[in-house]
Amino acid sequence: MISTDKTILALAIPLALACNVEQAIQELIDEHGITWDTSAADSTGGIPTTDGGWSPTTSAAEAGGDGGSGPTSDASTSTGAQLDLPPALEFSVTPEDVQSAMFVDLAATCEDDVAVAEVRFSVDGVLLATVAAPPFEAKWPVKSTDEDGPRTVRAECEDTVGHVVFDEKVIGVTLPESGSEAWSVLMPSKNWSTEALDASAAPDGSWWVCGYDSDGAGEASMWVAHFGPDGAILFNELISRGPGFYGTCSGIEVFPDDPHRAALTGSWIKDGLSPLLWTGVVDETHESFVIAKNEDNYLGEVGNDVAVTVDHQVRITGYRLAGSNSILTYRAFTFSEGETHLAHFAADEYDSLAPGDLKLDAGEAIVALPDGSSLIAGRAVDPKLGLSRGIVALVGANHQIVKDPGNGWPFMMTLTQPESEGYGDITVTPDGLVAVAGWWSQFDQARRPRLVHFDLTDPANVDAYTQPALGDDFVGQSLARLSTGPVMVAATRSDPVEKDDIWIEQYTADGWNVNGEDEVWPKTFTGFFHGNDAPHAIRVNALDTFLVVGYETIQTVKDGQPVTIRQAWLRGFEG
Incomplete structure (x- = not known):
């Protein structure tokens, strides 16, 4: 008679062995995870079996598949506990052939029998985005300054026990030449004459622009527009305030988290009287697109530029009239969702204390810094010499202008008596490199474009570059920095024959990039009618394309007589 105990023991031994092997494999997976390439059809990716072996990986060529299917496993071979299976992944890239700077859409569908931990997107081995919950999507910015050629885009899906599956696609990239024109618009006036005075790049690569539109009878409305990346x-x-008002929007900035929303600043003048400061927020998705504005009486003030922080503070700079003089101003407002009134909560001013009627201090541009402070670029007057000086004022996180000459604030170049200068625009890199654009002149000579840069932590160590004289008065208006380092500068170049022209130049670490036979820059744009044409702002978006806005003079007929008017000039370029 066969012993029952011995039979049970004989059956228990292989079962125990199988469980031990399975437990060992599960511990190995938990500790290290396994990666499967889903680009091969019907790939099992080397899935461990419960007998301690591995099922083979089958390539697309061996299986006769067309690629892109996820790993598979036959659960029927399993004895005992069910293994957690690797996820299934589908990956798409749109478009797969890139011929201009754009945001390329990456999308993955990842499913797992237990749970997906995250999906990672990378380009040429560099992590682009990590997404922890569906939809698993990301945007890859192909910049105009990128290199041509094939790019490898990859999606990886990882489940909660460490299984990773991936798929890769090779995307062809062929970009236009640097400096080539991307798009151009001569924006017609709705009423009579119009200018684009400022622009701001939205997170999605589109552009907000503002200025004014006059009616030819001494009245004007603020003009605001939104253009796609392609123009x-x-x-x-x-934005109008009715008869007798002349309104101008001088500064605009898009909200950092919303491409449909922007803050504006400027002023209204009633029947030629003192200006009245105006700051507002517009949203193109609302029927009443002006969703908030200041309603306080800032008589005698002008807003020149605006910055918006991540927590929706709206900071502006400009000037306040004080008799025949002006004083540089800083104002801060808060924007709260659903509130139609911008609440004013902080202010400060800078007065150079120059004698007589020469105290023309003004802020022209403002940028908000990540630490809560701000920088203002503009002009002041040397109290001793009575000459114009470019100024960079540091506004602390407490919203007070820092007055600490021993540490270089406010920043002003040390110039000899016959020199004058002024700053019109400013940029700051994430690591604190400040660049300002403006003009410089000596004695009674014409002005020239000037670019000055220094480190925030060392304002005493300054590099300054002055463009050689070209024709008559030649003024730097604005600047914008490409992600690759060079700075693009826009200037108004005067000529005795062509009058004012739009001039664009590139600055590098070696100075102005001029007079090279094969160089892309500088470029000069002369209007068809040979009138006064000028840029007001130059801006760069996340794709390293840049936009120049200003005006061009054209000729038309009014009441049977030929007249000249201004039309907004916008032109986009590849970086």
Whole structure:
């Protein structure tokens, strides 16, 4: 008679062995994880079996598949506990052939029998984005300054026990030449004469632009518009205060988290009287697109530029009239969702204390820094010499202008008596390199474009570059920095024959990039009618394309007589 105990023991031994092997494999997976390439059809990716072996990986060529299917496993071979299976992944890239700077859409569908931990997207081995919950999507910015050629885009899906599956696609990239024109618009006036005075790049690569639109009878409305990355008009409206008012929007900045929303600043003048400061927030998705504005009486003040922080503070700079003089101003407002009134909560001013009627101090541009402080670029007057000086004022996180000459604040170049200068625009890199654009002149000579840069932590160590004289008065207006380092500068170049022209130059670490036979820059744009044409702002978006806005003079007929008017000039370029 066969012993029952011995039979049970004989059956228990292989079962125990199988469980031990399975437990050992599960511990190995938990500790290290396994990666599967889903680009091969019907790939099992080397899935461990419960007998301690590995099922083979089958390539697309061996299986006769077309690629892209996820790993598979036959659960029926399993004895005992069910293994957690690797996820299944599908990956798409749109478009797969890139011929201009754009945001390329990456999308993955990842499913797992237990749970997906995250999906990672990378380009040429560099992590682009990590997404922890569906939809698993990301945007890859192909910049105009990128290199041509094939790029490898990869999606990886990892489940909660460490299984990783991936798929890769090779994307062809062929970009236009640097400096080539991307798009151009001569924006017609809705009423009579119009200028684009400022622009701001939105997070999605589109552009907000503002200025004014006059009616030819001493009245004007603020003009605000939104253009797509390709120059298509998405939104185009006027802000009017009725008869007798002349309104100008001098500064605009998009909200950092919303491409449909922007803050504006400027001023209104009633029947030629003192200006009245105006700051507002517009949203193109609302029927009443002006969703908030200041309603306080800032008589005698002008807003020249605006910055928006991540927590929706709206900071502006400009000037306040004080008799025949002006004083540099800083104002801060808060924007709260659903509130139609911008609440004013902080202010400060800078007065150079120059004698007589020469105290023309003003802020022209402002940028907000990540630590809560701000920088203002503009002009002041040397109290001793009575000459114009470019100024960079540091506004602390407490919203007070730092007055600490021993540490270089406010920043002003040390110039000899016959020199004058002024700053019109400013940029700051994430690591604190400040660049300002403006003009410089000596004695009674014409002005020239000037670019000055220094480190925030060392304002005493300054590099300054002055463009050689070209024709008559030649003024630097604005600047913008490409992600690759060079700075693009826009200037108004005067000529005795062509009058004022639009001039664009590139600055590098070696100075102005001029007079090279094979160089892309500088470029000069002369209007068809040979009138006064000028840039007001130059801006760069996340794709390293840049936009120049200003005006061009054209000729038309009014009441049977030939007259000249201004039309907004916008032109986009590859970086």
